[in-house]
Amino acid sequence: MCVATVGFVSILGVSLLWLPEPRVVEPRVSEVNRPVTLLIWTHPFGHYSRPPDCFELYQIDQCTLTDDARAYPHADAVIVHHREVATGKADLPPEPRPRAQKWIWMNFESPTHTPRLGHFEDVFNLTMTYRTDSDIFVPYGYLFPRARRNKGAPNHFVHPLRVPTRSRLYRPRLVVWVVSNWSESHARVAFYYRLTRHIRVDVFGRAGRPDAKGQQRGAPGRKAGAIPVVLGPSRQNYERFLPPEAFIHVDDFPTVRGLARYLLMLRRNPSRMRRHLDWRGSYSMHQASFWAEHYCTACNAVMRNRGRTDVVQHLAGWFES
Ligand SMILES: *[C@@H]1O[C@H](CO)[C@@H](O)[C@H](O)[C@H]1NC(C)=O
Ligand SMILES: *[C@@H]1O[C@H](CO)[C@@H](O)[C@H](O)[C@H]1NC(C)=O
Secondary structure, eight states: EEOOOEEEGGGGGGGOOOSSSOOOOOOOOSSSSEEEEEOOOSGGGGGOOOOHHHHHHHOOOOOEEOOOOGGGGGOOOOEEEHHHHHHSSSSSOSSSSOOOOOOEEEOOOOOOOOOOOGGTTTTTTTEEETTTSSSEEOSSSEEEEHHHHHTTTTOTTEEEEOOOOOHHOSSOOEEEEESSOTTTTHHHHHHHHHHHHTTOOEEEEOOOOOTTTTOOOOOOOGGEEEEEEEEEOHHHHTTTSSOOGEEGGGSSSSHHHHHHHHHHHHHHHHHHHHHHTGGGGGEEEEOTTHHOOOOOHHHHHHTTTTOOOOOOHHHHHHOOO
């Protein structure tokens, strides 16, 4: 139904990353073929999920995941999810920690939703987040060229992206915005007001517009064939993760009116619209599976980092930068 998602998104909203070297959980033969025990210290946000079997899911051998605190004295690593220890719902594991044990700081929230970072300097040994410069990098998702993966074994992560059929290129409703937090102080809201002077924008989402009759919908998403219209980080930054034609950046236009005219032109011009969608034929998408993929990726990383000493020294300065 929609052509463009006016995706004024925070970093969490950028859920699809095109990475030059995608980090899929690959089976890995450890140099030192010794089993790793990973202790899940708290279940993120208090939601229980059964510790995964990394061999069954990802053919990663030698990983034992447990949420039983009695494993603490012999665990090779402990995964600590930030929210619970920051809010006092859980304490950090006890000190002194077993020699060679790694504490992994796990957090997938934006900096504004990551309270009391300053309390955790020099506590952890490895970071695990969506930032590319984490010790253990787990993006929310990413795109990868189709050919690359098709050569290997069939991969159950793959979501093929479809190029919409000709009839679906015609969109009776052109622009939609899905928004969960509406504040008059947000730049995105100011931009919305300016844009609606030139083009109709349908608003969905948890917060929606004050007058948007509380419509609850999931994000239309890329699977639906939307073209994101983005604001915030530079085009250059987005292009680290997406083919250049896969999105429209508001900075591509000198005026808001120019953007609106371009969007209206797309509606009349299916071949031009197709230029923003053709890349889909060459890419597949991976979406991370919470939390099994994270735990198994961490276990792999612990095998790789065995015998090393790492200390996360400037957690707040780094994560908020
Ligand atoms: C919504 O945005 C306001 C203003 O930026 C912010 O203070 C608040 O924490 C946000 N709320 C949520 C639930 O994200
Ligand atoms: C982990 O971090 C602690 C606290 O900074 C440090 O004392 C310890 O040597 C580190 N251990 C490893 C195995 O990296």
